[in-house]
Amino acid sequence: MSQRTERRGIHVDQSDLLCKKGCGYYGNAAWQGLCSKCWREEYQRVRQKQIQDDWALAEKLQREEEAAAYASSHSAHSQSTAAQHASVGHFSKFEEKKTNEKTRKVTTVKKFFSPSSRTTSKKEIQEVKAPSPSISRHASFDTDQVSKEFVDFLKNLHKPGRETYKQCRAFLLNMSSKKVCCPPETITVSISYQNKETFLFRQDLGADELSECVQDFYQNLADRLISHFKGSSESVEQVMDQVEKYIMTRLYKSVFCPETTDDEKKDLATQDRIRALHWVTIQMLCVSMEEDIPEVSENVVKAITDIIEMDSKRVPRDKLACITRCSKHIFSAIRITKNEPASADDFLPALIYIVLKANPPRLQSNIQYITRFCNPSRLMTGEDGYYFTNLCCAVAFIEKLNAQSLNLSPEEFERFMSGQTSPQFSSSDSDWPCSESGLGTTVTNPVLVQLNHNLELLTGLCTRQEAVMEAAQSLQADLLTWSDSVQQEVHNILEKYPLEIISKVSAIDANTDNDNLPSPIKPQVFAD
Amino acid sequence: RGLFIIRVFLLFLMGETLPRVPGGVPVRTLRVKMVLLGSSGVGKSSLAVRFSKDQFRDSSPTVGCAYLTRVLYLEDITLRFEIWDTAGQEKYHSVTPLYYRGAHAALVVYDICKKETFVRAQVWLRELEKQYIPGSTVVWLIGNKEDLSQNREVSLQEGQNLAQEKGLSFTETSALSGDRVNELLLAVGKSSSHDAPVQTGRLSDNLSLSNGVPQGSDSGPTFGP
Numbered sequence: 001m002s003q004r005t006e007r008r009g010i011h012v013d014q015s016d017l018l019c020k021k022g023c024g025y026y027g028n029a030a031w032q033g034l035c036s037k038c039w040r041e042e043y044q045r046v047r048q049k050q051i052q053d054d055w056a057l058a059e060k061l062q063r064e065e066e067a068a069a070y071a072s073s074h075s076a077h078s079q080s081t082a083a084q085h086a087s088v089g090h091f092s093k094f095e096e097k098k099t100n101e102k103t104r105k106v107t108t109v110k111k112f113f114s115p116s117s118r119t120t121s122k123k124e125i126q127e128v129k130a131p132s133p134s135i136s137r138h139a140s141f142d143t144d145q146v147s148k149e150f151v152d153f154l155k156n157l158h159k160p161g162r163e164t165y166k167q168c169r170a171f172l173l174n175m176s177s178k179k180v181c182c183p184p185e186t187i188t189v190s191i192s193y194q195n196k197e198t199f200l201f202r203q204d205l206g207a208d209e210l211s212e213c214v215q216d217f218y219q220n221l222a223d224r225l226i227s228h229f230k231g232s233s234e235s236v237e238q239v240m241d242q243v244e245k246y247i248m249t250r251l252y253k254s255v256f257c258p259e260t261t262d263d264e265k266k267d268l269a270t271q272d273r274i275r276a277l278h279w280v281t282i283q284m285l286c287v288s289m290e291e292d293i294p295e296v297s298e299n300v301v302k303a304i305t306d307i308i309e310m311d312s313k314r315v316p317r318d319k320l321a322c323i324t325r326c327s328k329h330i331f332s333a334i335r336i337t338k339n340e341p342a343s344a345d346d347f348l349p350a351l352i353y354i355v356l357k358a359n360p361p362r363l364q365s366n367i368q369y370i371t372r373f374c375n376p377s378r379l380m381t382g383e384d385g386y387y388f389t390n391l392c393c394a395v396a397f398i399e400k401l402n403a404q405s406l407n408l409s410p411e412e413f414e415r416f417m418s419g420q421t422s423p424q425f426s427s428s429d430s431d432w433p434c435s436e437s438g439l440g441t442t443v444t445n446p447v448l449v450q451l452n453h454n455l456e457l458l459t460g461l462c463t464r465q466e467a468v469m470e471a472a473q474s475l476q477a478d479l480l481t482w483s484d485s486v487q488q489e490v491h492n493i494l495e496k497y498p499l500e501i502i503s504k505v506s507a508i509d510a511n512t513d514n515d516n517l518p519s520p521i522k523p524q525v526f527a528d
Numbered sequence: 529r530g531l532f533i534i535r536v537f538l539l540f541l542m543g544e545t546l547p548r549v550p551g552g553v554p555v556r557t558l559r560v561k562m563v564l565l566g567s568s569g570v571g572k573s574s575l576a577v578r579f580s581k582d583q584f585r586d587s588s589p590t591v592g593c594a595y596l597t598r599v600l601y602l603e604d605i606t607l608r609f610e611i612w613d614t615a616g617q618e619k620y621h622s623v624t625p626l627y628y629r630g631a632h633a634a635l636v637v638y639d640i641c642k643k644e645t646f647v648r649a650q651v652w653l654r655e656l657e658k659q660y661i662p663g664s665t666v667v668w669l670i671g672n673k674e675d676l677s678q679n680r681e682v683s684l685q686e687g688q689n690l691a692q693e694k695g696l697s698f699t700e701t702s703a704l705s706g707d708r709v710n711e712l713l714l715a716v717g718k719s720s721s722h723d724a725p726v727q728t729g730r731l732s733d734n735l736s737l738s739n740g741v742p743q744g745s746d747s748g749p750t751f752g753p
Contacts, residue, residue, distance in 0.1 A: 233557050286617075331592035343573035344594040344613035348620055380630030381561050386595040386612055393615075393623040405619040 142314070143249055150246040157239070160228040164221065164239060168246055171217050175251065207261045211372035214247070214255075218375055240375055245315045248373055252314040255373065257365040266364035273398060274359045279422045284406040285349045290337045291446060294453070299336070300446045303329035304358040311361045316374035319366060320384040327387040330354060352394045357446060367392060557606045560720040563628045565656075566637035567648045568616035571672040574703035575637060576611045579713055600717055607717040621651075625659055632720040633666045640671045640700065643681045653694055666719045671700040674707060 019027040019035035031039035150168075154161030221243060225236045257263045282289060291297045306326035313319045330350045334342035342350075360366070370388065371379065379385045397405070403413030415421045562579075564572040573593050580596035598609040614620075614627050628634050634656055638649040649669065656667055669691045671682060684700060691698030697715070701708045 328592075331594075335592070341573075341577075341593045343576075343592075344615050345568050345573070345617065347592060347594045348615035349617075377559075381559050381610055383595050386610075389612075389626050389629075390594075392626050393620070396623045396626065397620060400622060 146246060146249045150242055153242050154239075160225065160239075163228075164225070164243060167217075167221060167224075168243060172247065172250060175213065207255065207258045207263075207368075207372060210251075210255050210258070214251070214373050215376065217247075218244070237377075241317060244317060244373075244375055248315050251373070256314075256369050257362065261368070263365040263368050266368075267362045270364050270395065270399070271359060271361075274356055276417055277356055277398070277401065279416045280353075280356055280406065282353055284408065285353050286407075287349045287353045288338050288342075288346050289333050289350055289353075291449060293336060295336050296333045297446055297450055297453075299329045299333035300354070300357075301450055303327075303333070303354050304446065307354060307358045307360045310366055316370045317378065317384070319370055320374065320378065320388055323387045323391050324384050326354065327351065327390065348390060348393060348397075351390055352397055355391070355394050355398065363395060367395065556604065557608055558717075558721055559608050559610060560633065560717055561610045561612065561631045562633045562635060562716060563612045563614060563631045564635050564637060565614055565624065565628075565652045566616055566635075566670075566672075567618075567639075567642075567645045570616065570637045570639040570642070570645050571703045572613055572616060572637050575635075575670070575672060575701065575709065576613050578703045578706055578709045579609065579611050598713070600713065602717065602721065605721055607721065609713065609717065618648075621655070624652075625655070628656070628659065628665065631665050633668065633716045635668045635670050635716075637670045637672050638682065638687075639673050640682045640687075641673055641676050641679045646671075646682045646686070650690065653690075653696075657694075666716065667694075667696045668712070668716065669694075669696045669698045670712070671698075672703060674700045675702040675704045 017026050019025050019038055020033040021035070021038040023035060023038055025035035025037065027033045027035050028039075032042075034042060151165065154165050157164070218240065222236060222240055225239055226233075229235045257267070282291065289296055289300065291300060303326045306322050306329065310319045310322035310326075313322060327347070330347060331342050334346045334350055338346070355363075379388060403410040406413065408416070564576060566572050576596050577593050580593075580598045594613045596611045596613075598611070600607040600609065612627055612631070614624055636649050636652050636656070638645040640646075653667070653669070656665075659665075669687060671684070671687045687698055687700065690696075697719075699708055699712055699715075701712060703709065
């Protein structure tokens, strides 16, 4: 009986509901008849196999590309880049799978594969920092873009360009191969990029050592380039800038704020320090900027934006450019206020003020990173170097800042620091020597000032709009009453003289009678 | 690998035979970093503008005069001066060492009409001495505002004595009239190109200076009456 019902398909046998693996748990059709546990195992196995296939494919492509690169080293350089780009398609697919998997199993030991170092092709590396998929994909796009630009730039240089490219590649490989000498249990950080370069760095290779490696490389390359270009320092600098961009885009993640240093601690300390100094006014620092002038406050806001933006750049020179832009805005602000070019006496206090107001993220890390990995000639000399030095001075000053440097008494300084009082409440009896005007102005963020200013403008516009609306309504009412009054008037007049028309009609009637009226005038001919 | 070495060598040889600039001497560019130190109001900025544009007040619409450049040509060298102005207020004194890292010349400026700026200049000199590496940075003592010599508080002799004692170069200038400013710049350039490690060839003799350049601890030249 039970067998019949089974054939009819209404009832299913108990065994059919169980996991196909026979583990005793119930299975599910969505998991191909397996239970959740067995399904996960099975799925993992299939995934793993697929990944390994992908690795193999990537490796094969890498070998082909390298072979092509060697073959084309005498001919056009573009060939190797073409090969590189041809493989990108496959690779991006692979990257996608990888990130998919990353989201599924979040914190598990993963196999990371480094195709560029053939000696240790497959190795189990414990991943320390797993960047979020979106960030890594975005970064790899940037990196790809940078390397493309780099190749394009070097193409114009022919032979020295090829040499430079080779040396950069060799250097990056060398940096990554440093992991060969480290035992597997050492924690390493791996960074995988879309163009199949995986760089692994020993965490215990100190930041200073890394900096030394990079600086040595710069030095060697610059020396070689100088002999190529026969002392034309401009061309050497151009190439070196591109090299720096190419290399540092790749190394950024592993060498920015490394764990071996106390950069992060310093960042936090500086951040807290700046936060504690939130009450410092523009007058205390003797900054010659009038924030009431709209152009000045606009420049101040731009300067703050630029200094904050510095953290988002990866190449040291781009970071320097942010500092320079920020400085230029400060100069504009001072120039507008004082109506004469700003000198260093005006500039440094203004920069300190901007840093205090902006509280740029990871300020110390950024300064350390620039110092360690920027081309040293850029820091010691040049406009960028000058502004960077000023920023370092500003930070050093903020760290050492005391009551004397703000022309305050130690007691006042302590009160402000502890947050017991803030300057705007005690401003009436204060006697800051530099304050010429606006003693009562409260300490506010320039952005807030801008915001308030805009709000005021909006309120003004609102009231004007209301006035216009009111006037329009009264005009409408006026028009209505006017037409009414006209109508009324017409009506009145019509009522006043209603009989005129009738009398006229009688006159016509009289005309027709034609009795006691003079004869109608007839046309007469006066001339012949 | 062997091929690579040969190629580099060949390139090197080819580089050597590249056509030179007419005159037979390769033109080199030297960056000269010059730091201006001194109290507020001694005329550092005016001096900087004078250095870069040969004007007293900056009439062109530049925004700032904290960082300025000037290019000068000696016979075989292009000198690219970078003039770094520093904040003179006393409270920033502790951070100024950052500025003169890697500087070829440090100019300590005082106002001859204000005694206290001369005293401050000595503090600056003491600070510089701590960082001073002989041969890397040439230190100059500059008495500015010479055009106001009727209100003089610091005599020429005092300045000369201090310079002699410390082994510095010394001159009095006027940023207002431009007296001896260009001479000073040339002298700084000349001494810096002496010290530059990549120096080759002979220095030009067509400098408008008759005085020598400071060497070691001997007293430097003085451009005074």
